[in-house]
Amino acid sequence: MNSAKTGAGAAGEENKTFEEAFKELESIVRRLETGDVKLEESLKLFEQGVRLARVCSSKLDAAEGKIRLLLEDEGGEPVEAPFDDLAGAASS
Amino acid sequence: MLANMSEAIVSESGEPGVGGRRVLTVGEVTRIIKGVLERSPDLNPVLVKGEISNFKHHSSGHMYFTLKDDKARLKCVMFRGRNASLRFRPEDGLTVVAGGYIGVYETAGEYQLYVDELYPAGQGALHLAFEQLKAKLAAEGLFAPERKRPIPFLPRTVGVVTSPTGAAIRDILSVLRRRFPRVNILLAPAIVQGDEGPDSVVAAIRRMNRRGDVDVLIVGRGGGSLEELWTFNDERVARAIAASRIPVISAVGHETDFTIADFVADRRAPTPSAAAEMAVPEYAALLREISVQRERLVGAETKLIARLRDGLRYLEKSPALTRPQDRVRQLSQQVDELLHRAQLAIKNATHAKRSRMEALVAKLDAMSPLGTLARGYAICRFEGTDEVITDASKVSPGDRLRVRVRVGEIACLATDSGNGVEQVRLPIG
Numbered sequence: 001m002n003s004a005k006t007g008a009g010a011a012g013e014e015n016k017t018f019e020e021a022f023k024e025l026e027s028i029v030r031r032l033e034t035g036d037v038k039l040e041e042s043l044k045l046f047e048q049g050v051r052l053a054r055v056c057s058s059k060l061d062a063a064e065g066k067i068r069l070l071l072e073d074e075g076g077e078p079v080e081a082p083f084d085d086l087a088g089a090a091s092s
Numbered sequence: 093m094l095a096n097m098s099e100a101i102v103s104e105s106g107e108p109g110v111g112g113r114r115v116l117t118v119g120e121v122t123r124i125i126k127g128v129l130e131r132s133p134d135l136n137p138v139l140v141k142g143e144i145s146n147f148k149h150h151s152s153g154h155m156y157f158t159l160k161d162d163k164a165r166l167k168c169v170m171f172r173g174r175n176a177s178l179r180f181r182p183e184d185g186l187t188v189v190a191g192g193y194i195g196v197y198e199t200a201g202e203y204q205l206y207v208d209e210l211y212p213a214g215q216g217a218l219h220l221a222f223e224q225l226k227a228k229l230a231a232e233g234l235f236a237p238e239r240k241r242p243i244p245f246l247p248r249t250v251g252v253v254t255s256p257t258g259a260a261i262r263d264i265l266s267v268l269r270r271r272f273p274r275v276n277i278l279l280a281p282a283i284v285q286g287d288e289g290p291d292s293v294v295a296a297i298r299r300m301n302r303r304g305d306v307d308v309l310i311v312g313r314g315g316g317s318l319e320e321l322w323t324f325n326d327e328r329v330a331r332a333i334a335a336s337r338i339p340v341i342s343a344v345g346h347e348t349d350f351t352i353a354d355f356v357a358d359r360r361a362p363t364p365s366a367a368a369e370m371a372v373p374e375y376a377a378l379l380r381e382i383s384v385q386r387e388r389l390v391g392a393e394t395k396l397i398a399r400l401r402d403g404l405r406y407l408e409k410s411p412a413l414t415r416p417q418d419r420v421r422q423l424s425q426q427v428d429e430l431l432h433r434a435q436l437a438i439k440n441a442t443h444a445k446r447s448r449m450e451a452l453v454a455k456l457d458a459m460s461p462l463g464t465l466a467r468g469y470a471i472c473r474f475e476g477t478d479e480v481i482t483d484a485s486k487v488s489p490g491d492r493l494r495v496r497v498r499v500g501e502i503a504c505l506a507t508d509s510g511n512g513v514e515q516v517r518l519p520i521g
Contacts, residue, residue: 022382065273
């Protein structure tokens, strides 16, 4: 039961946006820093904080750094093209 | 001819006239001219294009100048109440379009243009169109602050609508990739000037909105003349921005002038580079922030545990917890001591009693008549009364006596009086 619970928590954190996860991390840190937390709770918060920090990092690295073009085909439908093609076209 | 003239000047009737023709005063003529000019639909109202010369801004606040072209000149006046709202400073050499009516300044006998509106030529119509469109869209509420949507903090993909070959896209790409090296960028190429501009930009914005992964849209171009930027003052572009599901950052590269697109966009960036900065956060800074938070997290938890541990140590040091057996030992030692003392006491007490008893026994022994008897003395008593006889005179002959010796008794019969006994006793003593 315990493992199922933490599993659900981790999934919830994955679904958060970077901003949400980061804000939650900050608030956990603040709570821990006040020191007004029981040991067991603090350990839970700590674990959650570590998970959130990991989520934040992974969100930052989720993008692939692709640059693409969004063009239109003859039928007016959007089509994607690599940006390099355009660079070539632009220089020619 | 001459005679006719003099005749005409001094007519008999006294009425000014020449050969029946009426002679007018200067004032009358001027009023007639004024009336003709001011009633002419061609001249009132009228828009006149020309170059400004002899511009004077009088201390009264009124503006006096001449509009000229290569063929003619036209005197103009623009009164204080009209020129107060001018958006530019008229100056000699500037070609303008002036709107107003042609009137006559009677004192000088001059006709002139009474100017109500003044626009820089060429931009004049555009400017008017700009103001009209701005007023119209503002009235529709398209610029309302509550319509503005927040720019997402970390967009999955940044959409860019601009010319693929302009300076703007280079600036945008360079800033985006510097701030967030792995950002995904989708460029919808658009024509950003000329007559094709508006439709091209509108199509690109719509294309972007048909995708699901673009979280923010930069729409713009680099700097240029007001005419070159005109695509972004087009109503179609304004409405496409307003209708965009994706939040739009306008990035028309002109620091000071606003375009209609700027008013409609969710955010206005002064330059394309600035738009790119608004679109993505700084990767390195975020990474630092995360690691700072992580360190603080670990630090706070470590501190918390350390503090709890300190508290625990303090408690552990208390004798009650460190040597719980101490107390027991102490108690048991005390018990032992007490027991020992008790035993001693008992022993001592017994001993003392015994000694005393022995002493008493010894005393008793010493005092016991049996001891005396042992040494050969005898106890003599009257038979029957058991009265001990200590005086011989009390005994009469014939008294039955019992004599106790160490072992046993002897029954005796007195035969003599007491003196005899005393005599008997003397030799012994």
